[in-house]
Amino acid sequence: MKRLNLRNAVTRWHVIGVPVIIFIGVLMHFAFSFLGKPLFLAPFFPVNESVWEHLKMAFWPALLWWVIGYWALRGKASPSGRLWFTAAFFAVITPLWLIITFYYFYTSAFGIESAFIDAAIYILAVATGQAAGLWLYRRLPERRVLFFAGVFLLIALAAAFIWFTFDPPEVALFYDFRHRLYGIR
Template sequence: MNKKVLRLEIFGFIFTCAIGTLMHFVFEWSENNPIVGLFCPINESVFEHLKMLFFPYLIWTFIEAIKLSQDKFNVYTAKLIGITSGMLITLAVFYISAGMFGRYFEVVNIASFFIGIMFAYIISYNIINYSKGKGLINGISFALLIIIAIIFIFFTLSPAHIPFFLDLKTQTYGITKQH
């Protein structure tokens, strides 16, 4: 067990939980600033809430990559697999509970966020801790993380009109509140 990696992953978990939770309110606090809305949830859609997990995790990924730059770890690969898994677990908990009970429970929505973050960091810790090497796979993983960030921005501006992007409270889509 690498204590340096473990410590970074624990701090990353706390950072992502705290910043992600705050992000839920930042768009409103910014008086609906569209630049803020590119990175923070702009409505109550499932898609928008994934930003609360993704962007703080991405910031921590860059911090961790700098902290571990002298080590030979596949940080970006571990983080790509971690965040992808974390978002999928968040969605699974959310949709399975909604399917089981026929409705959404706020406590389950909140729990799915923290469960997803926890799994993202557990998975990335194990990959970082037990893999060595830097190279092409790490570069590709870095590029894929940036592509995911661009996809979040794109779908904030141009959401597909499917339930995943629908604000259940206002029955609208996206930053421009399209019906």
Template sequence: MESEIRLIKYRKALCVVTWLSPVVIMLIGSLDHFMYELSGENVFVGLWAPVSESIWEHLKIAFYPTLFFWTAVYFVFRPLLKDRVAAWFAGAAVAAVVSAFGVVLTQYFAVEAFGLPNEIYVHIPDFFVALCLSQAAGAHVAKYADEKKATAILLSLAVAVTVVCVIFSVLAVAA
């Protein structure tokens, strides 16, 4: 009985993530877009906020706010998530990676496939669509992954993100 109640509460936490997170993450990401400049180009702020107009830097406005939001929700719902920690953070990792790359994909799709202008009024809906899709993907993983699979997902994503970062770092040095 207690495990059934915990499962119902867990699903409520997932509903919060799925429906509330795109709006909250969009607000945080939008603020982060200007944070580096407003901080007087503080190097510490540049670790999570875009420091230039490159696409790579703009992945930060989706990636870090997503991780922040999922972590904050974890601490709010921590008592009922104690049996699903790996699944929860696997969902967070999937949501963060999908949101970052989803922003790039939706932007290129809108501009290149539909010929829309590369303007802010196109970027904002693209950002929101990418966030909605990514949060749904993360919630799906958090809901259905068992703890062993969730650990494997976390490790795989960590390796993949590390490889992508190394490749982009090497390309940046070579350029």
């Protein structure tokens, strides 16, 4: 019975997470400018219109959702921490990969840019990330090496988002073509 309750609680958490993550990400898109561009928030909110900066809209809310989820379900359903944070890595990396792949595919293949298509990609990517994380949580073996690799890579990604906000590499992924700048410069 406890296994069934855990399965239901975890599934419910991730289904609810899709619209929550999307909503928080959309708010983040506008929040940095709306709040007066405070420097201490720059690592967590998109600071320009580059693809990299828009990845923050998927990364930070999904990471936060998984961390909160572990603590919220811990008392009720006792999720495995090793499995949870291994799956969290995949739930967070999947939307980033999908956003980059689909954005560059459609803009390069068709020579267009569309806010509607970008929004659809974002929604699809977040939903797919949550589904991938849930699927892997249920099927991955509980291995220390996977846990440590997942946590290390999540920390590395978080550090990259912070670092590259202020000192981005000068490549297209980090370039805001509308304002002709990199990062928060």
